[in-house]
Amino acid sequence: xxxxxxxxxxxxxxxxxxxxxxxxxxxxxxxxxxxxxxxxxxxxxxxxxxxxxxxxxxxxxxxxxxxxxxxxxxxxxxxxxxxxxxxxxxxxxxxxxxxxxxxxxxxxxxxxxxxxxxxxxxxxxxxxxxxxxxxxxxxxxxxxxxxxxxxxxxxxxxxxxxxxxxxxxxxxxxxxxxxxxxxxxxxxxxxxxxxxxxxxxxxxxxxxxxxxxxxxxxxxxxxxxxxxx
Amino acid sequence: xxxxxxxxxxxxxxxxxxxxxxxxxxxxxxxxxxxxxxxxxxxxxxxxxxxxxxxxxxxxxxxxxxxxxxxxxxxxxxxxxxxxxxxxxxxxxxxxxxxxxxxxxxxxxxxxxxxxxxxxxxxxxxxxxxxxxxxxxxxxxxxxxxxxxxxxxxxxxxxxxxxxxxxxxxxxxxxxxxxxxxxxxxxxxxxxxxxxxxxxxxxxxxxxxxxxxxxxxxxxxxxxxxxxxxxxxx
Numbered sequence: 001x002x003x004x005x006x007x008x009x010x011x012x013x014x015x016x017x018x019x020x021x022x023x024x025x026x027x028x029x030x031x032x033x034x035x036x037x038x039x040x041x042x043x044x045x046x047x048x049x050x051x052x053x054x055x056x057x058x059x060x061x062x063x064x065x066x067x068x069x070x071x072x073x074x075x076x077x078x079x080x081x082x083x084x085x086x087x088x089x090x091x092x093x094x095x096x097x098x099x100x101x102x103x104x105x106x107x108x109x110x111x112x113x114x115x116x117x118x119x120x121x122x123x124x125x126x127x128x129x130x131x132x133x134x135x136x137x138x139x140x141x142x143x144x145x146x147x148x149x150x151x152x153x154x155x156x157x158x159x160x161x162x163x164x165x166x167x168x169x170x171x172x173x174x175x176x177x178x179x180x181x182x183x184x185x186x187x188x189x190x191x192x193x194x195x196x197x198x199x200x201x202x203x204x205x206x207x208x209x210x211x212x213x214x215x216x217x218x219x220x221x222x223x224x225x226x227x228x229x
Numbered sequence: 230x231x232x233x234x235x236x237x238x239x240x241x242x243x244x245x246x247x248x249x250x251x252x253x254x255x256x257x258x259x260x261x262x263x264x265x266x267x268x269x270x271x272x273x274x275x276x277x278x279x280x281x282x283x284x285x286x287x288x289x290x291x292x293x294x295x296x297x298x299x300x301x302x303x304x305x306x307x308x309x310x311x312x313x314x315x316x317x318x319x320x321x322x323x324x325x326x327x328x329x330x331x332x333x334x335x336x337x338x339x340x341x342x343x344x345x346x347x348x349x350x351x352x353x354x355x356x357x358x359x360x361x362x363x364x365x366x367x368x369x370x371x372x373x374x375x376x377x378x379x380x381x382x383x384x385x386x387x388x389x390x391x392x393x394x395x396x397x398x399x400x401x402x403x404x405x406x407x408x409x410x411x412x413x414x415x416x417x418x419x420x421x422x423x424x425x426x427x428x429x430x431x432x433x434x435x436x437x438x439x440x441x442x443x444x445x446x447x448x449x450x451x452x453x454x455x456x457x458x459x460x461x462x463x
Contacts, residue, residue, distance in 0.1 A: 013457075013458045013461050015369055015378060015453075015454055015457045015458065016332075016369050016374070016375040016376065016377060016378055017375070017376060017377035017378055017416070017417060018454075031374070042334060042374045042375065042376070043369075043372060043373075043374050043375075044369040044370060044372060044457060045372070046461070058372045059372065059461065060260060060261060060370060060371055060372035061260075061371065061372025061373070062260075062278075062279055062280075062372075090278070090279055090280045090281050090338075090341050092281075154372070209462075211461060211462070212462070
């Protein structure tokens with residue numbers, strides 16, 4: 001049943017300026033604009049229709065932060081009040097010392113997070129100056145071990161899958177802990193390097209073939225083949 | 230007046246461009262990239278960004294900035310070109326920027342810059358047109374929001390005959406009135422974003438030339454569209 005539903009979602013490759021649909025049947029969503037009675041694409045990607053709403057799934061472009069996003073970044077600099085984090089986004093992001101779950105003395109900042117450390121954080125607020133982060137929640141904080149890989153941030157929804165179906169499959173098959181940052185950085189932590197590398201391979205496979213139909217089955221095949229070795 | 234039966238040195242029809250080739254994703258490190266060629270003229274464009282503008286005093290808090298750099302590689306012509314910026318390449322960089330900017334929707338990227346690098350691998354006239362075509366595709370490939378993909382073509386007047394897409398032999402035409410070179414950039418709707426004119430032409434013939442450009446930019450647009458669509462496998 002589920003596969004049938006997936007096939008019904010019609011995807012069309014569109015380029016900027018292309019007319020996706022005419023008439024009043026559909027509403028313009030993300031990446032589209034309505035001019036007169038035509039819905040016109042504004043970005044390069046795949047046009048998808050659901051509940052009469054047409055939106056464009058972009059395949060490239062920068063990470064655009066939203067409140068509450070889980071992200072992974074690198075500590076770039078330490079200031080008097082906190083840390084400057086590099087999220088691989090043009091906006092600078094900042095983690096204030098009050099957004100750490102324990103009390104820190106001034107001058108003791110580098111004991112908590114030092115330059116070069118990787119950190120899992122959450123987007124607290126987006127201001128005109130940049131992005132404010134927090135690590136005051138469960139599962140957030142410094143990364144001690146494992147590997148980090150980078151994919152384009154626009155492919156993150158595919159890697160997670162519908163209600164986490166894709167990522168849960170990878171987790172189950174490999175037995176690794178995986179944290180997917182919305183900015184495209186992915187932290188993999190497993191019992192041994194082999195399983196971590198298997199996860200890396202699986203994620204790269206998904207990222208590369210992210211727009212083929214029935215990808216979950218193909219991924220299952222990949223795991224079967226890898227385990228047979 | 231222009232004659233439809235005018236014989237061009239390479240045997241093309243007056244409204245026929247050289248064979249075109251287009252491809253996206255040729256520079257894997259860049260955020261977006263494209264190759265476009267008119268016969269022997271090959272251009273590669275790579276897009277980086279949007280990213281924070283450096284130096285900081287050039288930042289525009291109102292909207293994003295487009296920064297283009299046009300460069301001819303030293304082996305692109307028979308005589309070696311001295312590498313580095315020249316008067317000509319600085320001018321064409323600016324022209325490329327102006328012809329692309331009206332089609333972009335970058336007001337949501339304040340203090341940021343989009344870098345476009347256009348390199349000419351091989352030159353046989355109409356390099357700026359090939360460069361603009363490649364840059365427009367590369368910008369779309371990089372996921373930059375834009376109104377339209379622009380297409381560019383050069384219109385020439387050889388003696389009294391209007392032709393499309395000049396090559397080097399035609400550019401150096403010396404018979405009769407000589408050669409006039411008119412590079413034009415248009416959106417698929419026929420709106421002009423850039424027009425230059427080098428030489429002499431009457432008002433009537435210029436209008437005729439623009440109509441000719443309108444027709445062949447449509448053909449170029451189809452080539453660009455096909456290249457972008459073919460690069461995604463579903």
